[in-house]
Amino acid sequence: MFDAPSWAERLGGDTFLAQSYFRSHLVVRGKPDDFADLISWTTPNQVIATHRLEPPRLRLSQGGEMVPLRRYAVPVTTRRATVWHRIQPAELHARIREGASLVVDSIDEIHGPTTAAAEGLERFLRTPVQANAYASWTATEGFGTHWDDHDVVVCQAEGAKRWRIYGPTRPAPTWRDTDTPQVPDGEPLADIVLNPGDTLYLPRGWWHAVTADQGAPSLHLTFGLTTQTGADFMTWVIDQLRDDVRFRTDVPRFDTPTAQPRARLDQHPETGERTLAAAGTAWDFAAPAGPLLTRLATGRPATLGELAQQAGLPVADTAALLTVLVQGQAAAVSGAGR
Known part of the structure; x- marks a missing residue:
């Protein structure tokens, strides 16, 4: 069970908070069975078989692009006239053989052991956490070189995954920003392989490319840490202002020149x-x-x-x-x- 003390021990407790958190990537080597109780190859099969997962909750990605839904699912209309997409196992397996990676978003909401682990990490780092599962069977990159708008803690459960880490090109970028981070050039600052039981921490904005090129299928969990920025606080303040009628009133477009928002x-x-x-x-x-x-x-x-x-x-x-x-x-x- 990955509760708060377990996460603190694994990541380094106060040392992690003082030296790595928000600052630099961190690799923690573990034992092959460290995540055996957290997730296994049976987990994706059980989740897909017992839950109606609509994209992008469940999706395939290959070469940095999403695989069109029509290539592995068909629309089904229920008696109540709602439409959902039923996974076609043969087509799903065909796309996977072609090099697609499988993603299940928010698996912590439907898988008990992952739920407990996410809650433990939330208590340790005091921020909301969402867990996604990633499965790859070939050396084809699923997402290309990219960055995330949130910190991540990666737990390698099965197989091995190669991570080429380039670092950030814009400090603390956000999903809604005034500029786009530049694609990094040159060699990565770290080229590492995660094996079963290994953990990786990566701050938001750090570019990375990930491949299962070690000759075996790979299964890992990524715990995404919700950002809490000054801009988020100001957005909350603006939302509170909507309680005041003065801030809900239209700007006086047709008022006297002195009252209008001119130069x-x-x-x-x-x-x-x-x-x-x-x-x-x-x-x-x-x-x-x-x-x-x-x-x-x-x-x-x-x-x-x-x-x-x-x-x-x-x-x-x-x-x-x-x-x-x-x-x-x-x-x-x-x-x-x-």
Whole structure:
């Protein structure tokens, strides 16, 4: 039984929390029968035979892509007019022989020993955990080189799996992010083989490629650790704001100009400089640009000549200022003649 003390002992307790957790990968070698009571080859057969698993709960993956469902399941309509997909054993085995890997998501919800192990890991690391089962019979990569948006603890139960680990290319990436991590180049920083009883910890964002290329079928469990970030906390705060009618009310699109969320133009009394805030960016301009910016802030269209004349600036200087604002998406050029 993998309770919290067992996980702490296996991963290294306080040393793991202080040196590896969130920081670097960790390999813990074990004995071949360490996970014998947790999962075996009979487990996937029992789960598939006794549960109605809809994709992506149960899925096949090959070469980094999902195998189309129609290639191993058929739709079935029940008496109540609901549709589910019945696995076709012969087609499933054919796809596996062709190199597909089998995945059962959230196996902890339907398999008692895995449930207990996931709960023990939750108590140790104080975060929700989801366990997936992965089975591979050939050396074909199921998922290609990729990264996960959550930390994982991998338990190799049967056979062997090769893990090529490249490390992160973006610190702490998330599934909903402002940028995409760059694919790593060069050689992996670690090239390891997990055998039965071995455990691997991998922080989120660490690129890896996994293959069952050791000459034997592989079965392992991956315990995914739910992330708890500052952005998640702010999302929770925003959800709480929905209790307040002021935050549920529409933005006043047709209110007076001063009440609408337009560009903001501020003047600094000491220097006369102007700050224009729009499109999520702020620009500082010298005092002579004030009349031009005031006109732009109204939102009314104007020609380059009109703006230069109103500001008392050369046309070239006016064009340079407008170029900055257009590139920053605070102003737009219209093709309509006047």
